[in-house]
Amino acid sequence: MKKNKITIGIIILAFFVAFLTIPQVVVAADDTSLSDVIDAGKIVVGVDAAYPPFEQKTGDVVEGFDPEIMAFIVDDMGIEVEWMDVAWDTIFTGLAAGNYDCVMSAVTITTERMESMDFTRWYYFSTQAVMVTLDNPKNITTIEDVNNASVKVGVQIATTSQWYLEDEEYASEMVSFATITLAIEALSSGTVDVVLGDLATLVAGQSSNPGNFEIVDKFSPEAFGIACQKGSTALVNRINEALDKLLGDDPYNPEFSAYYNTSHAKWMNSSVFVDLDQLKIALDELNTGSSGPTISGASIFSMVAVIIIPVYGLIRKYKKKQL
16 A cells, blocks of 8 residues: 555656646637727827937937838737836836737847847847047046946936846946936037947937937947737737848847838948847847746646546556555
């Protein structure tokens, strides 16, 4: 009898070990993210419209590279778009509260953000950059030169530039600004010695102030995505269908459509170029660091039931065989 109990225990343990190693899946039965948007006939998008060339305002109209990409997405979905201009430091709080359906505002996909929100595939590949004035009094030529206690660095608050300085524990003095435009103005006035930010945004700042600034280095490859509330699997998948038409269905080897190329040339004043090696580094880092989606309580109950019932049957058969 003791031997029988041990054998039964082993069977039960084996099944539960198998259960614990089952890949996590999202149960989308109660996911109304896509149907809500379709029923409303529009998608409400949170944006910090002070980040050219990705987004900016002309009067009440939000325009830029991101709105042009979103225009393609909503046309593909057969709906309209409503933009909500929100300050960057509160934009994700608003997303979590359900104030809008998604955020499209040059948002870098990071493993930390993936824990609290869902992302589409990437739609823009970026790098961080280092910008100084032409006289460059601190003689900064690389990102490593920024790591100096005598250097004041301007960044937009709650961006990957700020996190880079913090993660690398740079000795420089960091000065945070509500917008990247304010950081660039501080560089022009000499309040800071250098500004870190997305390359395209700093290039736009340089173009708006000809003869004042120079971009001296690039670092930290990044991918931009559209952020949705956690659990918005259906909406994310539908947006991805549209993005695949713009960039191809292989994230590691993009094939840009004519629409994408035209939009990029219009807002970035350059042809599309993506360093595939750097892209692979950025995507691999996200795939390695991502924690899979969570399983709902109802799903866990169902999976346990699916496992327990067959186990119970096996035990009964085993006991009858022993009699």
